[in-house]
Amino acid sequence: MKLYSRYRNSAGQRVRIALNLKGLAYDYVAVENMRTEAFRRINPQGLLPTLDIDGRIVGQSTAIIEWLEETQPTPSLFPDDPMDRMAARSFAQFVACEIHPIHNHRVRDHLIDAAGWSEDQTMAWYEHWIVRGLATLEAMLAERPVETTFCYGDRPSVADIYLVPVIGNARWFGFDVSRFEQVLGVVAVCERLDAFRDAAPDQQPDFPGEA
Numbered sequence: 001m002k003l004y005s006r007y008r009n010s011a012g013q014r015v016r017i018a019l020n021l022k023g024l025a026y027d028y029v030a031v032e033n034m035r036t037e038a039f040r041r042i043n044p045q046g047l048l049p050t051l052d053i054d055g056r057i058v059g060q061s062t063a064i065i066e067w068l069e070e071t072q073p074t075p076s077l078f079p080d081d082p083m084d085r086m087a088a089r090s091f092a093q094f095v096a097c098e099i100h101p102i103h104n105h106r107v108r109d110h111l112i113d114a115a116g117w118s119e120d121q122t123m124a125w126y127e128h129w130i131v132r133g134l135a136t137l138e139a140m141l142a143e144r145p146v147e148t149t150f151c152y153g154d155r156p157s158v159a160d161i162y163l164v165p166v167i168g169n170a171r172w173f174g175f176d177v178s179r180f181e182q183v184l185g186v187v188a189v190c191e192r193l194d195a196f197r198d199a200a201p202d203q204q205p206d207f208p209g210e211a
């Protein structure tokens with residue numbers, strides 16, 4: 001398997017964590033610019049992550065993670081209890097569908113190029129959506145019937161896999177996330193696991209070093 005990704009590719013970080021949790025080896029292909037014609041010939045979506053499985057190319061982290069779960073069910077990336085499974089999916093999809101697409105790089109670039117926004121305005125946009133999104137995730141965790149070590153249970157699930165890169169993005173840009181205590185508690189537990197640590201931006205071969 002070849003994973004096209006980039007050190008700060010947060011959707012790719014989800015897949016890296018999932019591969020690590022399942023103990024699956026892969027080749028990391030660093031893509032510096034996914035907006036080239038050459039990369040679009042590999043993945044017409046022009047997005048990272050992109051997985052190459054013996055020449056079959058697939059994009060979208062959720063599709064990739066579901067395929068991993070179906071083909072390598074153990075250890076599962078979903079809680080055992082169907083209610084918790086639903087909650088974990090809802091949590092992960094909130095990140096993937098309601099937070100990430102709004103602040104994505106191409107959206108910010110379009111605000112600058114087409115609407116004439118300044119860099120400061122686009123960063124304020126980014127901060128607004130990510131902090132608001134984290135407030136929702138915090139509320140979702142607070143509403144769990146039982147507080148657990150990870151988001152939904154005593155082992156990591158898709159909820160944790162999607163959560164950790166969001167906090168990484170917020171921290172990267174110095175947004176204040178200190179009030180999200182439950183979120184930070186879960187993230188701290190995740191960050192103690194090799195599977196999460198090895199998937200972090202600063203552990204990727206294309207990480208350029210601290211700014």
Ligand SMILES: N[C@@H](CCC(=O)N[C@@H](CS)C(=O)NCC(=O)O)C(=O)O
Binds near residue numbers: 008096
């Ligand atoms: N829904 C996609 C999101 C993929 C995505 O947007 N990835 C970003 C990097 S985190 C990207 O490739 N952005 C390209 C761009 O903004 O032009 C997934 O879950 O894989």
